[in-house]
Amino acid sequence: MLKKERQAYILHQVNLHNKVLSSSLCLDINVSEDTIRRDLQELAEEGKVIKVHGGALSHSFSQVHFPSNGVYSLTQKKKIAQKAISLIQNGMFVLTSGGTTILEMARSLPPQLKATFISGAIPAILEYMHHPNIDVILIGDRISKNAKITVGTEAIAKIRQMRADMCFLGTNAIDLQHGITDNDWEVVQLKKAMIESAQKVVCLAIAEKINTFQPIQIAELGKIDILITELPPDDPILKPYADTGIKVL
Amino acid sequence: MLKKERQAYILHQVNLHNKVLSSSLCLDINVSEDTIRRDLQELAEEGKVIKVHGGALSHSFSQVHFPSNGVYSLTQKKKIAQKAISLIQNGMFVLTSGGTTILEMARSLPPQLKATFISGAIPAILEYMHHPNIDVILIGDRISKNAKITVGTEAIAKIRQMRADMCFLGTNAIDLQHGITDNDWEVVQLKKAMIESAQKVVCLAIAEKINTFQPIQIAELGKIDILITELPPDDPILKPYADTGIKVL
DNA sequence: CGGGTTTCTGCGTTTTTGTGCGGGAATTTG
DNA sequence: CAAATTCCCGCACAAAAACGCAGAAACCCG
Numbered sequence: 001m002l003k004k005e006r007q008a009y010i011l012h013q014v015n016l017h018n019k020v021l022s023s024s025l026c027l028d029i030n031v032s033e034d035t036i037r038r039d040l041q042e043l044a045e046e047g048k049v050i051k052v053h054g055g056a057l058s059h060s061f062s063q064v065h066f067p068s069n070g071v072y073s074l075t076q077k078k079k080i081a082q083k084a085i086s087l088i089q090n091g092m093f094v095l096t097s098g099g100t101t102i103l104e105m106a107r108s109l110p111p112q113l114k115a116t117f118i119s120g121a122i123p124a125i126l127e128y129m130h131h132p133n134i135d136v137i138l139i140g141d142r143i144s145k146n147a148k149i150t151v152g153t154e155a156i157a158k159i160r161q162m163r164a165d166m167c168f169l170g171t172n173a174i175d176l177q178h179g180i181t182d183n184d185w186e187v188v189q190l191k192k193a194m195i196e197s198a199q200k201v202v203c204l205a206i207a208e209k210i211n212t213f214q215p216i217q218i219a220e221l222g223k224i225d226i227l228i229t230e231l232p233p234d235d236p237i238l239k240p241y242a243d244t245g246i247k248v249l
Numbered sequence: 250m251l252k253k254e255r256q257a258y259i260l261h262q263v264n265l266h267n268k269v270l271s272s273s274l275c276l277d278i279n280v281s282e283d284t285i286r287r288d289l290q291e292l293a294e295e296g297k298v299i300k301v302h303g304g305a306l307s308h309s310f311s312q313v314h315f316p317s318n319g320v321y322s323l324t325q326k327k328k329i330a331q332k333a334i335s336l337i338q339n340g341m342f343v344l345t346s347g348g349t350t351i352l353e354m355a356r357s358l359p360p361q362l363k364a365t366f367i368s369g370a371i372p373a374i375l376e377y378m379h380h381p382n383i384d385v386i387l388i389g390d391r392i393s394k395n396a397k398i399t400v401g402t403e404a405i406a407k408i409r410q411m412r413a414d415m416c417f418l419g420t421n422a423i424d425l426q427h428g429i430t431d432n433d434w435e436v437v438q439l440k441k442a443m444i445e446s447a448q449k450v451v452c453l454a455i456a457e458k459i460n461t462f463q464p465i466q467i468a469e470l471g472k473i474d475i476l477i478t479e480l481p482p483d484d485p486i487l488k489p490y491a492d493t494g495i496k497v498l
Numbered sequence: 499c500g501g502g503t504t505t506c507t508g509c510g511t512t513t514t515t516g517t518g519c520g521g522g523a524a525t526t527t528g
Numbered sequence: 529c530a531a532a533t534t535c536c537c538g539c540a541c542a543a544a545a546a547c548g549c550a551g552a553a554a555c556c557c558g
Contacts, residue, residue: 524533
């Protein structure tokens with residue numbers, strides 16, 4: 001088994017269960033504990049997991065207990081959220097993925113907006129629920145604790161039978177060659193379905209995600225209608241994307 | 250169980266209940282009191298909790314007043330929650346409705362319990378999601394903002410195709426003549442479906458709900474297997490229910 | 499093709515960390 | 529004041545990590 005393959009498997013396990021024991025991993029993959037430990041260490045250095053004595057934890061895990069995340073690019077995300085909200089009109093059916101940028105958008109929705117939001121992302125749902133004029137449709141299925149979103153075939157089937165006006169995707173990585181990419185297989189399946197079910201696809205990405213990529217492809221750039229970052233639309237880094245026909249905000 | 254994981258659980262409990270006893274924690278997690286004490290000490294050094302003789306307090310608690318129970322029957326609900334939890338075994342599939350009693354149960358689930366919880370109740374789902382060993386299946390559909398639970402035909406259809414070992418119902422009203430009743434038509438439909446899909450039906454009701462009724466019937470008493478209140482099982486008010494064959498805890 | 503280098507992996511050995519236990523000191527409670 | 533908890537300290541033991549090393553595979557390059 002290849003090293004990358006192994007690390008991808010480990011990452012998948014961590015994302016699925018929020019934690020992982022080195023001992024159980026080395027039984028699973030049938031390699032020595034040292035190898036696992038080295039893998040975890042590498043993943044930890046890349047910020048993919050958090051290494052602890054005896055195994056590793058998912059990043060979201062510790063984020064819960066450090067609610068003081070005011071530092072995490074909040075101002076950029078607010079800016080993105082504002083631009084995204086300007087696209088939403090009364091009466092629309094809006095499909096949203098998970099992620100902190102989407103969450104910020106959910107928090108910033110103006111109270112007089114009347115629309116229907118469809119999502120399986122728990123934190124976002126909580127925000128929608130508190131909004132006075134928004135109807136909320138919850139996508140059900142098994143919950144991925146790490147992504148805090150429902151994943152699985154039922155969720156995908158439900159999304160497939162929707163016809164939304166617009167779909168907002170929190171974006172983990174985007175570049176010219178691979179399009180939008182991610183590292184969680186189940187979330188990727190979900191986002192694929194969301195793209196197919198929406199008339200317009202909007203990607204929200206903070207600038208540091210631009211020109212990066214991850215192992216699994218969600219969609220080619222051609223599928224994207226609008227790209228929103230915190231940068232001004234004429235920033236040179238965004239030029240190549242605009243040139244492919246994507247509307248950049 | 251990983252050390253960080255344990256500390257996360259402790260922190261969660263402290264933030265939830267504003268206090269925590271080392272003795273109850275070491276029963277919950279099944280480690281020695283020394284370990285708990287060391288954990289609390291570490292958390293205290295990081296400023297996450299305030300350590301006191303016998304346990305720890307949340308930071309917010311020490312600052313302000315006693316917002317505590319009195320009005321909201323919290324202690325009764327905790328008692329009910331404890332009895333309910335004693336019915337859950339590892340590996341079970343458990344269906345739960347909404348309501349504050351169910352929420353209290355969700356908060357009190359012991360961390361080593363491994364089970365699958367199925368629900369459309371958003372507050373309860375949040376608790377299940379934070380639990381280290383519980384798998385969560387979310388029932389999707391339109392969200393009723395006031396009940397904070399998913400309602401509608403899709404939700405009912407999904408529940409119908411489940412086969413749960415046990416179903417816990419928060420109960421708004423119960424009496425001998427009408428069985429269990431409620432006043433929200435959509436929630437009633439949902440609970441009916443849940444009863445049909447579960448092998449055992451457990452009703453959680455605080456004593457003040459006993460011998461009251463509401464406009465819409467959910468089910469006859471005959472459908473109920475177990476009734477849990479905060480009273481001792483031999484309380485005279487419960488006698489008539491026990492006489493109909495319901496197991497009273 | 500072949501020799502040198504880098505990368506990856508597993509195996510001992512040593513260090514560090516996490517946990518439980520016993521006994522005595524300190525604190526709470528009645 | 530006395531009994532019961534709870535806390536603190538040192539120790540022992542097990543599990544995990546760090547470290548150095550060596551063999552094997554992959555890679556590079558003239």
